[in-house]
Structure formats: C-alpha cells, structure tokens
Amino acid sequence: MIIKIRLFGSLCDLTSGKYLFEFDPGINQTIKDCIERLGVPHTEVFFITMNGNFVDFSKIVCDGDFYCVYPECDLPVEDRYILTPKYLGEPKFVADIHLGKLVKYLRMLGISTVYGIIDDKLIISKALETNSIILTRDRNMLKENVVKYGYVLRSDVPKIQLKEIIFRYDLIKYIKPFTRCMECNGKLVPVLKAEIVNEVPERVLNTFNEFARCSNCGKIYWGGSHYQNMSNFIRQFLNSL
Template sequence: MSAEIKFEVDFMLGKLATALRMLGFNTKYVKYKKSEAILSDSLKENRILLTRAHNLPENPNIFIIESENLDQQLKEVDSKFKIKSKLKPFTRCLICNTSLEVIPKSKVKGKVPFYVYQTHQEFAYCKECHKFYWKGTHYQAMLEKIRKLNNS
C-alpha cells in the first residue's frame, strides 16, 4: 500500500470531518478526548491531525486550521495536502468512515424510499451502520464543494 493520506479531526471540526469523508478521505473524527490524547492517537495511526488547537507540541503531523468557514477550511487542507487531486467521492460512510460497497440496484429494492429507487441508478452500502447511499442531496452538496475548491 502506498501513502494514502489519512486524517484525524478533532471535536471542533465536525463539519470538516464529514466533508472530507464525502470527498472520500479516510477521516477519523474524535469527540470526547483531550487534544493531547487525540494527538497520540493520530500519531499511532499515522494520521494527519487537523485541529484548531494552538496549544499542542510542535509536530509535523499536526495541521492547524485557521478559518471557521468550511469552504475555506477545505482550501486550507488542499493548499497543504493537495486533496483536489486525490478525490474519491462517494466511497466512504459519512457516519462511521467505513469504505462503502457498491451494490446493484436490484438489491436495494424496498430498502430505500420508492422515489429514490425509481430515480437513481447507483447505490452504495455501509456494512457497519447498514446505511444505503445514493447520489442525492449529499452528493450534490459535495459537487458544490468540489466546484468551490476548483474556483480558488
């Protein structure tokens, strides 16, 4: 395995964590830990720690996010880690970060709303939280994010 970029995001950046998962990045989101504990966790798993905390020890694996605006935050991450060139949208569960499995349309019948079944062709599934994904509103929001990233 080559160097897939992995992130760990602390409790102050929940929206950024979801957006990164939407774009297909392996992103761990940590809510109930102190910054120091999150840092040691991220080092152990070789993840880049994205945080707003300025009080952590100097470490090349820490990247401090300055903006409070999500689109700006994505630009900050992109300027450092070039995420634009590594996008894998629609591949990761927004809730638990698990890699999604693509499933054929025939298997989602009766498991997603009828309207969704009728109007979508591509579906994916998270085997951890048993959630189905399709290219609906989340996907549109994600495309919008990518568009804004490209507009910089």
Template sequence: MNQQALFRFHDSLKDFLPASRKDGWVSYGFKGQPAVKDAIEAMGVPHPEVDVVLVNDVPASFFYLLLERDRVEVYPARSHVSWPESYSFGVLDPAPDKFILDVHLGKLAKALRMLGFDTLYRNDYTDRAIAQVAAEEERVVLTRDVGLLKQKVIRWGYWLRSQHLAEQLTEVIRHFQLKPGMKPFERCLACNGKVVPVSKESVVDALPPKTKRYFNEFFQCPSCQRVYWKGSHYDRMQAFVKMARES
C-alpha cells in the first residue's frame, strides 16, 4: 500500500527541483520504510548538498526511516536559518579542503591548485574512479553531474551551478569557506605536487634562452619536474589570486 509524506526543500536545494516543486510542500509516495536520504535523492537532491533534515520539526539523520504523514524539511549549508550546531551534518562531519574534480572541470582544477588547494584531476576519470578516490582519500567531489553526487560512498560534494570558471571558483570558495586556507603558488598547476625553490644551475638546461638571461629565482615540482619562475604571466596570476580573495 502506498504511503505519503510531505517534503519541503529550502534555499539552494531548490536548484535541483522542477519549477512545480520549488515552493511549498510536495507529496512523496512510498512503500515500506525507506531511509529519508533515499527519498531526498529520489526527488532529485544529492545527499552531499544537504546539511540539515527536520522530520516533524525534529532534527533527523539520513538513516531515519520514513513514516506515513511525516513532514520533512531539508536545508543546505549556509541556509537562511541559523541552527544549533548539533543539527548540522557539516559541523558533525566537516568537509576537508582536498578536492577531486570530474573530467569537465580542468580549468577549475588549475585554479584551485593555484590557490594552494590539494586538487586531483584527470581527463579520463570515470565516475566510479572519482567516487572511489574521494572515499579512500577523504576528498570533496566537485562536479557538474548531479548523478555522480548521489553515489553512496561520497560523503562531501558540490554541484557547480555555473559553467564559467570565475563564477565556479567563487561558488567553491564561498560554499567551503576557503579564503583562510589559501596558499597561492604552492602547488604545481600540472600535477598537484608541491613546488619547492631550486637553484638556477639545477634547472638551467630546461629554461628558454630569454628566461636564462633575465631571471634568477626558480621553483620546481619534484613530482613532474615542471619549472616555474616569475615571468610576465606572474602578474596575471597575482591578479587572479586577488580576484579570488575578494570573491
């Protein structure tokens, strides 16, 4: 026999819903006793974006078993409502500042690395591989694929609303409150390794002629051997970092 519960989604969680479900209470039909997490995802909202669940005005976990006529309210992080810390999944299990990105987000991966964040990216990652690495290494998944975020093993994740780099970076910085952890130019843009200062003599054979002539300060990634110096591109990179800090 079908049973009914009522759900209401708030703030940014409405982004996942069709227009007919964005406002007010929505009826959800079910059989048996599904976990509230499964019901939330069946309605289109991936669990990593949820921060607070209230069932009949009482905080509940994702494992709460849904009952006939339950009234469920679902809130994202940074909601318009201020909650006691004990209500928040994010407070109880805070997201790390390590990331893994899907295959469509190569530019964002480089931007996060430029700001100093441990960011994994490969253009041949499968969704299964992303979920597995995220679980094993305790990383946040960033993606444009809502379905990826619904995989059970993913604890933290965020669906990027924008398709434009600057807006995506602003979304991530604000959502995960990353400004205090920025350490620009510490990571290799190519492979994510940490760069270290090196002598000019140790990398001179890898330098273009004009670079050999005009620059004396160098950094290198021990992982992929890429060499960095503060050429004309450095001013553009500093401007990008300034924009990120002010976002």
C-alpha cells in the first residue's frame, strides 16, 4: 500500500523543506498518525484534503490516497472542515521548561506566558484549563490527541523564536512592555512611593519616582540599569521586525 502526502507552507519548516512524501503507512493507520510520523504535530494542521475532498484526522488511509495538508492560512474554508481552529482573542502561552529565555522576552513585552512546569502532562492540562497555546520544541508533546493549541518553535535561538511567535500569532497589537512580572507572569500595577517606603532600599527611593508591584507575587519594580537594558532591547527588537 502506498500513499502520498503533500505539505504546504510553514509545515515544510518541520521537514527540512521537504514537501512531498510517498510511503507505505502500514495497515489501519489514520492520516493523523501518518502526518505526525513525518514530524508535523496535528496542532500545526489547519485542514486536509484527500483526492480533492476534505477529510479529518480520523480518516483511515488507503492505497493510492493523495493528501494535501495545509497550515493556518486565509483560504476560504468552511468551519466544519477546519481541524485546528484559529486562536481567538489575545493569545496566552504555556512554555515548556527549555524556553526560559524566550519566556523572559515574552513577559518583558507583556505577553502572558506561564512557565516552570516540568511534566509534559501538566503542561498540557494547564494549557487546556487556561485555553493557552503550548510553546515547545518537543513535537511529541503536541502529538497528544487532547492538545488543542500548540506551536513547534523552528529556531533554537531565543530572539528568533520571539519573532516566530510574534508573526505566527500576530502579537504586535498586544505588546505592552513592562506590564508583567518577569518572575511569575503576574500583572504589574502602579504603586505610590509612599506605599513602598519600607520595601525598597533608600537609595532606590531617592533615585526613582515610578514603581509597580506584581499583583501575584508582590515583587516591586522600578527603573534602573536593568530597565534601561530591557528598554533598549525592546526598541531594537521592534525596529528589526
């Protein structure tokens, strides 16, 4: 038995640019299994056609089938044929434990990103519970049937990963620098200097006038050299887009 699978667009990033596959899938295999065997998790698949007709992931492949597999795009496809719907609203993320640097960048830009969960199953349940998108380089995690939203980072360079996410999820309009805690992802709220006199060093009180507190962990933030470095990074980064 031989089937053909043609991948389109960004799906080919996951197969080193190869887009046409012809192989013997074995008996009683679903198209989901066959696509994932190529290294493309189902979360990256928008819709599939087989010999010109729409099919879903449960389709058992047969000899001679020719499948076309598409990533998220603007083609006019009826909702009932869409396998991984577009994410609606402001995107939220759960990042796997290997993405610490990317998480810092995302939080710096004010993008909600949960981090610190080690176990894959707990990452998946957190993402489902909070309707968040899983960010990972571990394709196997995204192959779990229950995963709804997930993205495989193509690069292993944090700054490039950040660009990938910004373009993939159209995040420019959601960027709000310095509104989120770098430690815990909590939202920062402005506080008056008078409210925190006992909580920060005197030299800081004498130097800065604007402060914010994390609404979750209570950490206090102010300007300073670290803030300046991050501001420079953000300016350069946004200019480079």
